[in-house]
Amino acid sequence: MRAGLGYDVHRLTEGRRLILGGVEIPFEKGLLGHSDADVLVHAIMDALLGAAALGDIGKHFPDTDPEFEGISSIELLRRVGVLLEEHHYVVENIDATVIAQRPKLRPFMPQMEANICEALGIERNQLNLKATTEEGLGFTGREEGMAAQAICMLIPLLDLAGDDRNFGCGGCGGCGNC
Numbered sequence: 001m002r003a004g005l006g007y008d009v010h011r012l013t014e015g016r017r018l019i020l021g022g023v024e025i026p027f028e029k030g031l032l033g034h035s036d037a038d039v040l041v042h043a044i045m046d047a048l049l050g051a052a053a054l055g056d057i058g059k060h061f062p063d064t065d066p067e068f069e070g071i072s073s074i075e076l077l078r079r080v081g082v083l084l085e086e087h088h089y090v091v092e093n094i095d096a097t098v099i100a101q102r103p104k105l106r107p108f109m110p111q112m113e114a115n116i117c118e119a120l121g122i123e124r125n126q127l128n129l130k131a132t133t134e135e136g137l138g139f140t141g142r143e144e145g146m147a148a149q150a151i152c153m154l155i156p157l158l159d160l161a162g163d164d165r166n167f168g169c170g171g172c173g174g175c176g177n178c
């Protein structure tokens with residue numbers, strides 16, 4: 001098993017749509033960024049890339065690249081899923097928290113979860129989303145921005161198959177591990 005951690009912050013501003021977990025949420029402000037600024041999906045992508053030792057989203061999807069301007073972060077998440085597959089990792093689970101003073105996010109959670117699970121090809125019981133406020137404190141409390149944290153576990157496919165380098169049996173076929 002391999003653990004990964006993701007953290008992201010985006011500024012709230014007028015004249016932008018608020019997109020979280022691929023869902024457009026009615027609100028008077030939206031998050032500012034080069035892509036759709038989906039802070040939740042960004043934190044999840046960084047956790048996944050971190051667990052796979054593949055760097056971060058800035059490395060794979062630089063905000064200086066016009067290809068990624070206004071792009072759906074769910075589409076970027078799909079690409080991260082492909083990268084994981086190419087590197088022979090499967091997702092065990094993801095747990096993530098959005099930190100925002102407003103609006104209430106609970107009504108939108110089922111659709112966010114469905115979008116993220118679909119993009120990664122994982123089951124609903126492999127993803128947990130949460131939301132919290134910071135009790136009016138700090139930049140999220142002042143509604144200047146939103147933050148998100150994510151943690152994930154990945155399983156290297158080599159582990160699932162039984163890795164003879166771990167067990168030292170050399171692929172004997174009889175030990176139950178190879």
Ligand code: MG
Nearest residue numbers: 008009039042
């Ligand atoms: Mg970001």
